[in-house]
Amino acid sequence: MYKQQIEEYFSKHKKELLEDIGKLIAVQSDRSEAKPGMPFGKGPAKALELALNIAKEKGLITKNYENYVGTVDVNDKETELGILAHLDVVPAGTGWTTNPYEMVEKSGKIYGRGTADDKGPAVAALYALKAVKDLNIPLSKNVRLILGTDEECGSNDIAYYFSKEKVPPKTFSPDGEYPVINIEKGSFRSSFTGRYQKNESLPRIISINGGLKQNMVPKLCEAVIEGFTLLEVEDYIKPVAKQLKVKYELLESNQEVHITIEGNSAHGSTPELGNNPITAMLTILSGMSFAKSEGFNRICSVNKLYPHGDFYGEALGINMSDDESGKLTIGLNIFEYNEESLKGSFDCRSPLCANDDNVVSVMEMNMIREGLFLEIEKMNPPHYVDKNSELVQNLLKVYEDYTGKEGQCLAIGGGTYVHHIEGGVCFGCSMPGTDNHMHSSDEFAVIDELMLSAKMFTQIIIDICA
Structure with a gap:
């Protein structure tokens, strides 16, 4: 031997x-x-x-x-x-x-x-x-x-x-x-987009940026907002960040407030082991009193479909599992927002029971309802x-x-x-x-x-x- x-x-x-x-x-x-x-x-x-x-x-x-x-x-x-x-x-x-x-x-x-x-x-x-x-x-x-x-x-x-x-x-x-x-789960990695009219009514969100790699839960997400004082933002974020178990940092510059949210990174196949700062940021911003605009509505839509802590696609209507390969998981790992458009990229790991009909088609339908458009790609089979x-x-x-x-x-x-x-x-x-x-x-x-x-x-x- x-x-x-x-x-x-x-x-x-x-x-x-x-x-x-x-x-x-x-x-x-x-x-x-x-x-x-x-x-x-x-x-x-x-x-x-x-x-x-x-x-x-x-x-x-x-x-x-x-x-x-x-x-x-x-x-x-x-x-x-x-x-x-x-x-x-x-x-x-x-x-x-x-x-x-x-x-x-x-x-x-x-x-x-x-x-x-x-x-x-x-x-x-x-x-x-x-x-x-x-x-x-x-x-x-x-x-x-x-x-x-x-x-x-x-x-x-x-x-x-x-x-x-x-x-x-x-x-x-x-x-x-x-x-x-x-057994290795299948995967569906794709992106979605949204477009809207620029609106300078205050308070407003100027930009959001988070994530480096689609298969990696990020550690940081940054946003720039206008129309709130630093103290107002601090008073709102402090209890919410504690509830979400994320760290935050605020900086005021030229009447803008720069927000940095720090979560915990993880491999894209195990989003539940991380704490996603992108979804935390979306939760925080969606709860603030920004002026009504198409852009803010889209932020709220993304937050609705990818709520913080939903690792299994329940809000997207794709929560499923089987005995051999376990649960479907999904993470929103890259997100960019500017004054006229947004783009998000996600990493979905799918069990043996998943297919284009019960994952891709369902996601596309639910995103369209929220004014978001899924880039259609074939799933990578298990x-x-x-x-x-x-x-x-x-x-x-x-x-x-x-x-x-x-x-x-x-x-x-x-x-x-x-x-x-x-x-x-x-x-x-x-x-x-x-x-x-x-x-x-x-x-x-x-x-x-x-x-x-x-x-x-x-x-x-x-x-x-x-």
Whole structure:
């Protein structure tokens, strides 16, 4: 079974593994403007180059697919197992107590953007390939580590790669949690708009801006209003903010009051774990005595359809669930309002029972009634793999052997890298109960969990490819 050899190997290479994670964390690799030869910007391309150089230095076989994807092979035989990880990250955002692009180790954890999602797991997988090679374990087939650079912004990298290479017979991604994720909810990410006549009657709302990424519950939302004194706004907001459990900051300038609402960020798949400052801001502004106008009416309409704390689409008429995949969730994660138009972008994660008729059509109808217009797009279907498949059973066995815990299959709201890969599942790297603050400030990975993951990945490679 090689378990003792694997344990000894990673006890010797722990420091080296963590150092290589630190090198990748230092590269800011959120997507930026495309450049020649860099389809997702400088950062993702730089991270990919670094990762492939690390792999090459360890004697592994590498290939760069035009800076969309890089691959790492342990041999030149037919690939039986694919491990799919990504090197791009979401923007750091605010609220960090450490530098997000400098890995900090403390109390058995490493902090930094990408430590958990997904640079840390990617390096753990890379070292699993290295372990098999260094331990001279004979393989009859190849394992390929596939390193992508656009998972956070639509996975165009993987679409490009699989247009050139075939999908391995077995694929897993260390882009989630243990034991095994075999169901991923579908998704519906789109936007809505509203237009209205400019109205300068006072008091009025001049602008609202909140959110950076559609799949990320934001931390901040800002608004500029006119026609109220700072004291009037303070007297109104203080008890409401307390009720909504958000922080606020007020600034008076040129007869305008600038309002900043601070909530709690979270991954778009779990909006209930955050506290959305956009919906809090809409609740606050809708309750104030602004002059009557089309624009203010639209603000009240958005607040009606996306009330603060409604994570399940009840006000939109799309609240639903099923036993296998759980509840539908939705979050309004980007919002812009000016004197003549507004635009909101949401992230909806849908269970197996959801479809275009009972989600998209219902949302469109209810928005039209409120003077808002939904940008119609097809839903991204859910992903389901039979829990009795050979790969799933193999992963669960290794999990039980190495952790001593019962293995089971999970359903999640997040879409991982294997969402569109037939038979692909998610395996690791977070243990049950660990909240890594993914997509939030102070993201971290538990060192022992990463090392355990590397060991399990090594065992899986042996079991499938020997």
